[in-house]
Amino acid sequence: xxxxxxxxxxxxxxxxxxxxxxxxxxxxxxxxxxxxxxxxxxxxxxxxxxxxxxxxxxxxxxxxxxxxxxxxxxxxxxxxxxxxxxxxxxxxxxxxxxxxxxxxxxxxxxxxxxxxxxxxxxxxxxxxxxxxxxxxxxxxxxxxxxxxxxxxxxxxxxxxxxxxxxxxxxxxxxxxxxxx
Numbered sequence: 001x002x003x004x005x006x007x008x009x010x011x012x013x014x015x016x017x018x019x020x021x022x023x024x025x026x027x028x029x030x031x032x033x034x035x036x037x038x039x040x041x042x043x044x045x046x047x048x049x050x051x052x053x054x055x056x057x058x059x060x061x062x063x064x065x066x067x068x069x070x071x072x073x074x075x076x077x078x079x080x081x082x083x084x085x086x087x088x089x090x091x092x093x094x095x096x097x098x099x100x101x102x103x104x105x106x107x108x109x110x111x112x113x114x115x116x117x118x119x120x121x122x123x124x125x126x127x128x129x130x131x132x133x134x135x136x137x138x139x140x141x142x143x144x145x146x147x148x149x150x151x152x153x154x155x156x157x158x159x160x161x162x163x164x165x166x167x168x169x170x171x172x173x174x175x176x177x178x179x180x
Contacts, residue, residue, distance in 0.1 A: 034071035041066055043073060047080025048090075061090035068094065069119045078123035086130055093126070100125045 022029050035043065044062050045054055054062070069075040083093050101122045128146070131139045149157060 035066075035073055035076075037063070037066065037071065040069075040071040040073075040076055043076050044080045047077055048083040050084055058090055061094065065090055065094060065097075068097065069123065072119055075119040075123045078120065078127060082123070082127050082130065096126055096129070097122055100129065 019031075034040075041059070041062050044066055045058070048054070048062075049058070065079055066076055069079060079093060079097070082088065083090060088096075104122045104125055128143070131142055152158075
């Protein structure tokens with residue numbers, strides 16, 4: 001673990017969804033919970049509609065979506081991106097989310113003591129299901145890449161892997177180059 005930064009000005013903020021990390025604080029902790037309804041709806045609209053005017057029913061369905069997602073920013077961002085990229089109506093997204101949620105509840109660990117629950121896991125699964133449903137070469141490569149990257153810590157992904165993939169794709173364009 002690297003040494004802490006030198007100096008006596010400023011603070012270090014550490015974030016985690018794991019409530020057990022509270023035991024490591026030295027000056028206190030602050031739990032950041034749900035967004036307000038207004039902020040959550042604004043985030044969903046901004047992400048899903050990206051500047052275009054939403055249909056009238058989107059506001060009603062949007063409120064249901066943000067409440068279903070526990071008004072958690074990451075889950076709302078994932079849902080909004082899915083809606084935008086697939087042009088999926090909000091009510092259809094809710095149906096798909098609820099189907100995936102039942103499956104996800106069976107195999108993901110609980111985050112006790114938080115509102116995190118299963119919302120982010122489920123929004124992620126909805127997106128993966130969409131990629132899988134495309135059944136084309138690009139989506140297959142994207143899924144293979146995600147399967148590979150899931151074994152790396154988020155700040156330990158070797159950048160060289162991407163350079164190698166680019167180089168290898170020139171030699172054999174039909175092979176999934178990131179696996180070479």
